[in-house]
Amino acid sequence: MPIRLLIVDDSLFFRRALREVFSSDPRLEVVGEASNGRQAVLKACELKPDIITMDVEMPIMDGISAVRRITDRCPTPILMLSALTKAGAEATLDALDAGAVDFFPKNGDDPEDTLARSGRRLCSRVRMLALRSQRESGSGGAGAGARSETPPAASEPRQRGGRSAPSGFLSRQGLVVIGASTGGPAAVPAVLGKLPTDFPVPIVIAQHMPGAFTGPFAQRLNDSMPIRVIEASDGEVLRPGTAYVIPGGKHGELAGRHGAYKLNLRAPVADEHYRPSVSLAFSSAARVAGDDLLAVVLTGMGDDGAEGARQVTAARGHVWAQDQATSVIYGMPAAVAKANLAESILPLGQIGAAIGGALR
Template sequence: MAVKVLVVDDSGFFRRRVSEILSSDSGIEVIGTATNGREAIDQAMALKPDVITMDYEMPMMDGITAVRNIMQRCPTPVLMFSSLTHEGARVTLDALDAGAVDFLPKNFEDISRNPAKVKQLLCEKILSIARSNRRSTSFSPSPAAAPVSAPTSASVAPAPAPRAPAITPTSAPVRRKAYRLVAIGTSTGGPVALQRVLTQLPANFPAPIVLIQHMPAAFTKAFAERLNSLCRISVKEAEDGDLLRPGVALLAPGGKQMMIDGRGQIKILPGDERLNYKPCVDITFGSAAKAYADKVLAVVLTGMGADGRDGARMLKDAGSQVWAQDEASCVIYGMPMAVVKANLADAVYPLDDIGRHLAEACN
């Protein structure tokens, strides 16, 4: 059955182009369009799409208000389109708080210059979001179909033989240890997930933290500022030369790679075009394994694909601990699933328990 999509945008050109791109995929059907937020609510209730694409700046009613109303009246996965500006980042983060699942940059030049790449990215997003959320129209916990895993961006040896039976959320007590670093990797659904985890940490959290969130370069500074305003710990966008400090979370800058050396210093490197993700969880996790061996506690949260699995394997081989978010609380059960299926997870926890368990483990 084709994924039914409602396209919402006040630009006739953008509505047509998005509709054409989506309709070119046999697995997707555009069942309607809307020109403002009010129309979007009416169409969502009448047509019951599987996914909605939404602009944020529209007449009559903006996209964020529309998302809030849709989540209250007929919960439906929403993919936001946003501008690559600081203000666009702020508004997009507001939309994610309101209930949107994910976002894509709204770049007219890319659509005209590289239509094949745009088609692949947009259609993959739509299909993965729909596949993940078909478990329930209201996003209640139940088994979800696994999203297609994207290729990982780090090349390492194949997975070894299974180490242990699959871990269940209730089977893994928190292991306390003097961790020298907490490393958290995430993608789709990550902005809200990170907010829920980090706001549970006390101001005197004893370990340094690094955060790797798949996000464009224009967004990470605004995201770090938002987290810093909400959390008791300090959060900032990482810069080359930053030193790891207890109670400070450093967010990898978008479009680049973040590594850690044995002195606890951050290295920010240009994003390699050969890598799928910039920043890449595998890259940061791998450097942490080399720098701190068994003194790292890594967490893989919601996200599409399998980034983090190979880095988690390097951390496990060095003796470190790896946690994964459970399926029921994930927006997209891709990255944590890859870690769990490779038998690399020491514990699997619901999202709302992870912050509390981090505070216990590092106490």
């Protein structure tokens, strides 16, 4: 049976555009539409869809309030459709805090054109999130007969080390680089929040996220995390105990020398799909930090980070990956683990404390 969707948006034209995109995929079925948050709550509980796409700005009840009520009354995976603006970013991050599982950007100037160009990616994202939720709940309902969207490496592979993380290998001149994609906006704070307040090593974060989102994301982290967090600038000299979020839509490359690191930013070229690239951040960090580097791969679709992890391992650095059970999408961590590059595979809740324990 196909995956059942509920579309929530106050624009009739955009709902029609979404329905057309989803109708092009035989594995998806639109079972209902809602034009405001109140309708969304009622239809979510009545229709029990496998996943909901949700707008933010709507009359009667906004998307953030609807997410909270749906999460409370009839929990369902919710994918926010977000405007590529600072206000859209703030609202989307509020929705993720309220219980939404992920977001997908839409161009505020011409959202239908955005769908025409990225419809296949949107369908893939919807399928992955819905099927992941079904596997978690053991659901045998709608979608149970759908072809699995789990990446080939989704079973927990053999790794170089064990599930427990080694300790005492990172000096105060070392470096930590964290890569994440789908599910990262919740996973990254879960990691940083477990660090000690006096953590002395700089951290670089490569999170797949639009450019309008990374500034508000970094500010939220800075307001709530035990360490300082900022959006990086080009040529940024990395300070101890500070986390630097690479701006969305750009690449971050580590330069300098061991213990005196600098982060350079550059625009991607046409064939560089991941922006920022986790692999590029990892490989450039390996060149300057060598064996005094910890690279952490968190939840995300695709395989970004795998090639960079190979360079970290070749430089005798350390690679950790989030485990399947706690990943929203077990794609990026699975690619690293399948290639036998992960020294440790850890539940999300253990990674932050383990990073603190890595100091010698």
